[in-house]
Amino acid sequence: MTMYAALLRGINVSGHKKVPMAELRTLLTELGHQDVRTHLQSGNAVFSSTSEDENALAAELERAIENRFGFAVPCLVRDGAYLAAVAAACPFPAAELEGRQLHITYYGQPVDAARFAPVDPADFLPEEFRLGDRALYLYAPDGLGRSRLADALSRPALTKGVTATTRNWNTVVRLVEMTAHDGART
Template sequence: MPSRQVALLRGINVGGRTMFPTARQRELMAELGYRDVTVHLQTGNIVLADPGTPPEQTARTIEEAVAAELGRPVAVTVRTAAELAATVEANPFPEAVAEPKTLHVVFLAEAPADPGAFDRIDAARFAPDAFRLAGREIYLWCPDGVGRSKLAATVTRTGDAVGGSATARNWNTVTRLLRLTGGA
């Protein structure tokens, strides 16, 4: 299988805002010249044949097209299949895999300029929730659910502040995207 990239669009079809039908997501990617496009779920998970451009360039191209399409900016983060495989492999919370809805990965557009900002979060205050920063990913484990997690809100805000845009996916979505790239 040829190399793939995964585009993660932030805030698509979530909570009734920024509606962008999956069929139109596929069409727009084809109009941009991307091949072998798969849209997973409705929430802006697009797998495509590697266009031969760096992920950051792919992200910019998709961001510009989506902004023109929707009339508002939408942050896009792109990872290669190899980067996504490394993210899955590096999971610091293997015990969470049994309950994948409790484990999330926050994908940062860029590595935090101030990774120390995460060190200043008093994680013990949020137990049993836990997180780990690893490069451009934040692993977030919320055993009681992410919806009401104060740690999730804190980590996401911190990620936005120090690493540009951030978008989260649950473990089921992350591993499914990896499979769609042809990875394990």
């Protein structure tokens, strides 16, 4: 069994696309997954599965959510090893920062630097970003809500054709903990 995190994009925001976490846990269990748990109300679930196909798991969950709740929700599914590797590769000093200052945007496929070429990093200092493996690391010292760089990086021209969802560092760390094999049943 592999431990996975399901990252749902854009649910339970300002009363829109409501997906109660208890119902999400039930849905994942009905899909045959085990060790199902959720974190916060913003679309983070962990589960174990015998499947090794993250894309198939995400597509299955997207279909099930649309059938159950009546609206589409983009989902990414990543295994615990990937989440841990992305966290370990963080180019910013995570231990020295507050969780609200550091974010990871997970992408449904690899993205290259050319996609973000229209964004001049010098225009947004002290905010910074770096690309990783299907991930973008964002340092926003005043938080995501006040980040001009986050707005620039999420422009439709830059995100066209790719599923993306962002988590703050506290959530990143918690999902790594929750998907660690030795923590599967905590």
